[in-house]
Amino acid sequence: MRLETKAIHAGLDVLKESKAVVPPLQTSTIFEHDKEGHKPGDLTYTRAQNPNRAQLEVLITDLEEGAATATFASGVAAAAAVFQALEPGNHVIMPQDVYHGNRLLIKQLMSRWGLQADYVDTTDLNKIEEAINKQTKLIWLETPSNPLLLVTDIPAVSELAGEHNISVCVDNTWPTPVNQLPLELGADLSLHSTTKYFGGHSDILGGAVVARREDSFFERIRSIQITAGAVPSPRDCWLLSRSIRTLPYRMRGHNENAMRVAKFLQGHANVERVFYPGLESDPGHEIARNQMSGFGGMVSFLYRGTREETIQAVGRSMLIMRATSLGGVESTWEHRRSSEGDDSTTPQNLVRISVGLEHPEDLLEDLAQALG
Numbered sequence: 001m002r003l004e005t006k007a008i009h010a011g012l013d014v015l016k017e018s019k020a021v022v023p024p025l026q027t028s029t030i031f032e033h034d035k036e037g038h039k040p041g042d043l044t045y046t047r048a049q050n051p052n053r054a055q056l057e058v059l060i061t062d063l064e065e066g067a068a069t070a071t072f073a074s075g076v077a078a079a080a081a082v083f084q085a086l087e088p089g090n091h092v093i094m095p096q097d098v099y100h101g102n103r104l105l106i107k108q109l110m111s112r113w114g115l116q117a118d119y120v121d122t123t124d125l126n127k128i129e130e131a132i133n134k135q136t137k138l139i140w141l142e143t144p145s146n147p148l149l150l151v152t153d154i155p156a157v158s159e160l161a162g163e164h165n166i167s168v169c170v171d172n173t174w175p176t177p178v179n180q181l182p183l184e185l186g187a188d189l190s191l192h193s194t195t196k197y198f199g200g201h202s203d204i205l206g207g208a209v210v211a212r213r214e215d216s217f218f219e220r221i222r223s224i225q226i227t228a229g230a231v232p233s234p235r236d237c238w239l240l241s242r243s244i245r246t247l248p249y250r251m252r253g254h255n256e257n258a259m260r261v262a263k264f265l266q267g268h269a270n271v272e273r274v275f276y277p278g279l280e281s282d283p284g285h286e287i288a289r290n291q292m293s294g295f296g297g298m299v300s301f302l303y304r305g306t307r308e309e310t311i312q313a314v315g316r317s318m319l320i321m322r323a324t325s326l327g328g329v330e331s332t333w334e335h336r337r338s339s340e341g342d343d344s345t346t347p348q349n350l351v352r353i354s355v356g357l358e359h360p361e362d363l364l365e366d367l368a369q370a371l372g
């Protein structure tokens, strides 16, 4: 099946007891045992497994062309499970401008647990190679990255990692499987904050880790999902599966609108620089063209002004909502440095836009009046 068809049909047979076209929501936390006791594979307790979660996991596995998926209560819970599946003392290579929540996770939690991390420019293969040591077990990629939209060559990094027996995990939240398939490009894991485009309506929190192989590393992630218990509720799984049905069409709209917005910003006198891999002038464009089928809905730009003037420009929007996060049908933007806090290295005049599905002309009119 092709992507659009899979988004609508994959996983439905997990709930085969029912003939309902729309899968039922199963909120029960417990499942009755047979008279003879329960057998391996039987449902017992919702933290261990639930029909709505099972369906969601099959659906995401199919979309990502993977072997198995573990879903979580948030994107950072998914990332935490990947880090905890390593051993204390292991070393990970992280992108310099990695999503700041994952940086905090390592700084505040995983470093106390004994995980070592180095932050490098992952767009430069030499920098990655220099950072590898005997304890390096994981290379984390975010491409395009948050918020600078830097593009990393997934096949090249995966090949290098393979030579050193290191796993590669790609945070695929921004592109989604509609625009990029990391596992086909050679990565071992593809991670999502399903809070973003998968949910698509800014009303569900969730995360997922998809594995290329059901190997021992993934088995550890699965066991952390169940034992640590940061699992999504059946209701959120049900809602997420519903939202994913329209993901391919929503992503096409996000891709088209973001390209219009990026081109508009590129020609604007009050914009110093635009970051969007869909622009031919973008340094990551060539690699993005090779590994992405669309360039996504996120655009960042540098406003020609101070921190205060940038915050004022964001404050003038009338249609684009001032909010963090991304991936909803509504357009949002933010002065990114304010969201990231004190240790952020994001430029003071950077604005990050999550381009939604409104009519593009309405978005451009709002940008024009806000930017002056």
Ligand code: PLP
Pocket (backbone or CB within 6 Å): 074, 075, 076, 077, 099, 101, 142, 146, 171, 173, 174, 192, 193, 194, 195, 205, 206, 207, 325
């Ligand atoms: N990865 C990326 C690229 C993100 O942008 C985010 C959230 O903004 C996350 C992971 C974390 O996801 P969550 O907020 O669902 O924990």
